[in-house]
Amino acid sequence: MNRIPILLLAACFAATCGVCAQAPQYIAYLQQPGQAGPVDFEDFIERPGGVEIKKALQYDRHTLADEYDYEGTRRKFQWDKISGRLGRIEALNGKDASWAVLENYKNEHDRPPLAEDYQKEHNVVTDRYGVIQNQSAPLYTAEDLHEPERYGRDGSLVEITAEDDGYYIIDNVNFDGQWYVPEQYVRPIDARQFHRVVFVDRTNQNIATLEKVNGEWYVRSMNPATTGRDNPPYQYATPEGIFLMQDKKEKMFYTGDGSSEIVGYAPYANRFTNGAYIHGVPVNSPDGSVVEYSNTLGTIPRSHMCVRTASSHAEFIYDNFPVDQTLVVVID
Numbered sequence: 001m002n003r004i005p006i007l008l009l010a011a012c013f014a015a016t017c018g019v020c021a022q023a024p025q026y027i028a029y030l031q032q033p034g035q036a037g038p039v040d041f042e043d044f045i046e047r048p049g050g051v052e053i054k055k056a057l058q059y060d061r062h063t064l065a066d067e068y069d070y071e072g073t074r075r076k077f078q079w080d081k082i083s084g085r086l087g088r089i090e091a092l093n094g095k096d097a098s099w100a101v102l103e104n105y106k107n108e109h110d111r112p113p114l115a116e117d118y119q120k121e122h123n124v125v126t127d128r129y130g131v132i133q134n135q136s137a138p139l140y141t142a143e144d145l146h147e148p149e150r151y152g153r154d155g156s157l158v159e160i161t162a163e164d165d166g167y168y169i170i171d172n173v174n175f176d177g178q179w180y181v182p183e184q185y186v187r188p189i190d191a192r193q194f195h196r197v198v199f200v201d202r203t204n205q206n207i208a209t210l211e212k213v214n215g216e217w218y219v220r221s222m223n224p225a226t227t228g229r230d231n232p233p234y235q236y237a238t239p240e241g242i243f244l245m246q247d248k249k250e251k252m253f254y255t256g257d258g259s260s261e262i263v264g265y266a267p268y269a270n271r272f273t274n275g276a277y278i279h280g281v282p283v284n285s286p287d288g289s290v291v292e293y294s295n296t297l298g299t300i301p302r303s304h305m306c307v308r309t310a311s312s313h314a315e316f317i318y319d320n321f322p323v324d325q326t327l328v329v330v331i332d
Helices: 011-016 079-093 311-320
Strands: 003-009 026-031 053-055 067-070 073-076 098-102 119-121 124-126 136-139 150-153 157-164 167-172 178-182 186-188 196-201 206-213 216-224 241-244 247-255 262-273 276-279 326-331
Touching: 053 079, 079 196, 079 206, 079 241, 079 326, 098 167, 136 178, 157 178, 157 186, 157 241, 206 311, 216 311, 241 262, 247 276, 262 311, 262 326, 276 311
Parallel strands: 053 216, 196 326
Antiparallel strands: 003 026, 067 073, 098 157, 098 186, 119 124, 136 150, 157 167, 167 178, 196 206, 206 216, 241 326, 247 262, 262 276
């Protein structure tokens, strides 16, 4: 792989920036082709306690800056938080683990039983943590295999630690505890490490893709996005957490709210939890042409749990971030 050095941070330069004199020297490299725009100090991103991140964009349309204005407020890519989440993923990569995904899309493995202390509003059942019963997996404790303690979202990455008479015993990467799950809700996967991650920021309404190459993490794209609106019973917020990309559809057809009639489709759809996809701009006709961009992208949540982005950006993710090998991390 050819690399061109583009930035050298010497210790003396670090000192003039108010950085500790003991700070190490860094060289940020640019992979060819694919870098958009000028390269400056912010093209090297490093945060104490997290994972070092470098920029080498492979998709350079509709690219956002590290920080930018939106209607009088300052939005940004939360590189410190992303760095920390990558540190968590690197810890997972370092384990000799048997990885799996919780699966119950469209309740294909049956709607789970009512959880302990369940709640019901707008005819929607949730556990005490706010996780929706529909399309989730029941999680039991060793002390009670009759009533679920809580639900695990479809698409959640889990580690299988044991098997016990029709149950997998799992650790869910999104919260603590060991859980018994009926085996039909758990699909083991072959992946042992995860080198491609899509980060979705609900607060700043943006999306970034990252890839690990030769031991280093590179930013591949930085774009506006629109996440799910919390307005049940038809619209739901995009859930926070770490999920596995599970499925892809070149056209994901959708129905009208409360209807079975197909009214349009979302191009280049990448499913990561329940019916939530990362996809392009919705087309309001089953036979309509793909729309590249919408001025609503990067504004406020308005989707039905999905994550919208520019259609060519969704296609970039569709082509380069494979099923069962890509993590989708949703942050606030």
